[in-house]
Amino acid sequence: MTQATSAVLHRDTRFVPRKAIGGKGIYIFLEDGTKFLDSTGGAAVSCLGHGHELVNQAIIHQLNQISYCHTAFFGTEISEELAQFLVDSTDGQLSKVYIVSSGTYVFRPTQPKNHFLEAALKLSRQYFLELPTPQPQRTRFIGRIPSYHGITLGALSAGGHVLRRQPFEPILAKNTSHVSPCYAYRGKKPNESDESYVARLAAELDAEFQRVGPETVCAFIAEPVVGAALGCVPAVPGYFQAMKAVCEKYGALFILDEVMSGMGRTGTLHAWEQEGVVPDLQTIGKGLGGGYAPCSAVLISEKIVEALDKGTGSFRHGQTYQGHPVGCAAALAVQKVIKEQNLLDNVRRMGAYLEQQLRSRLEEHPHVGDIRGKGLFWGVEFVKDKATKEPFESEAAVAFHVQETGLKPEYSISLYAASGTADGTRGDHVLLAPPYNVTREEIDLIVDNTKRVIDDVFAKVNAV
CATH class of the missing domain: 3.90.1150.10 (Aspartate Aminotransferase, domain 1)
Structure with missing residues (x-):
């Protein structure tokens, strides 16, 4: 980065990053002539690399049809196609999709991660209010240390990342608590088997339910493979099955945050396919649209959809760029390339x-x-x-x-x-x-x- 003048509030106010002027495949081309090896896809976003012609063509085609309409008034064919593709990818185990295309706060309007995590938290709460016998006492969430689910206040509260939370602790929600991650390198005791380690972590989660009052918990939330917070840490076999069992024991929802690890990043389209579990809510982003346009989503289980349908019939949440046609077109094109090219x-x-x-x-x-x-x-x-x-x-x-x-x-x-x-x-x-x-x-x-x-x-x- 070089010291310069800029009207942009960059991540470091004292430096202006070098400018990217193009990209193709795994490379980004910089204004100074550097051919930069993008080995991380930004933040695990560019799953097809840069400049993929099929995706570019799909975006242009959608722009020529319609670039925007508000979902309070209209639907679009492209959002229906993307949602059906995603539902089908779960074999119908998750039956509806809520698609968003931007962040929730002004300084980073192209980051979708936070908005759909907020949506998942709110949908969890509303689910318990929509049941035939409502459970309004369910107001709490349990996450893991040092998880990171987004930078908005709700998402930051649900996560347990100490350094990111630190400046904002006084204004974070107080209805969240955290348990240990499944982090074998530092968490397993000497000579402890995977089975014993899982049992210990399950007992810790069970104890946390008991501590806060099991009837007060909306959901437990975790990443199948922990991304930025721990650096690609997978769980040991059987861990997520044990965590889901604790949630089911107390009637709480089981949320998996697959923002970084999902949509093919770990070798299956959904990371939970390798864990022998199906979440009640699943958040997806980054690899969904591959960075070609902001797009993210929440995949929702039928029991939650049914509760809403038999209740108010309305999810009390909305966003200006929800289901944005260009974002949906980019995401569907990316997913079709992944599937058709195996x-x-x-x-x-x-x-x-x-x-x-x-x-x-x-x-x-x-x-x-x-x-x-x-x-x-x-x-x-x-x-x-x-x-x-x-x-x-x-x-x-x-x-x-x-x-x-x-x-x-x-x-x-x-x-x-x-x-x-x-x-x-x-x-x-x-x-x-x-x-x-x-x-x-x-x-x-x-x-x-x-x-x-x-x-x-x-x-x-x-x-x-």
């Missing part, structure tokens, strides 16, 4: 190759504590001491330095960084999320550049 098979094959290469090149590095993930969604956690898993102090900003080093022209690679991995404030990781149509040659290039960045960063860290 890209989920490539996700699984190239994901296995990416794992193999990361482990062979990085696993022995003295500051790489863990490599984990699924499909084309992989994280690398850094530690100060490999044997004890001690993290670097937060002041060292290791993950940030890895990300910033990758942005330099001599590396030109995106490495999506986050901190707070170990205890909410300490701990560093980066994640990789290449497009679903990535090749072996591109995987090799990603891993080569990643290793160069990590080696160079830690050579400087160790020299201090």
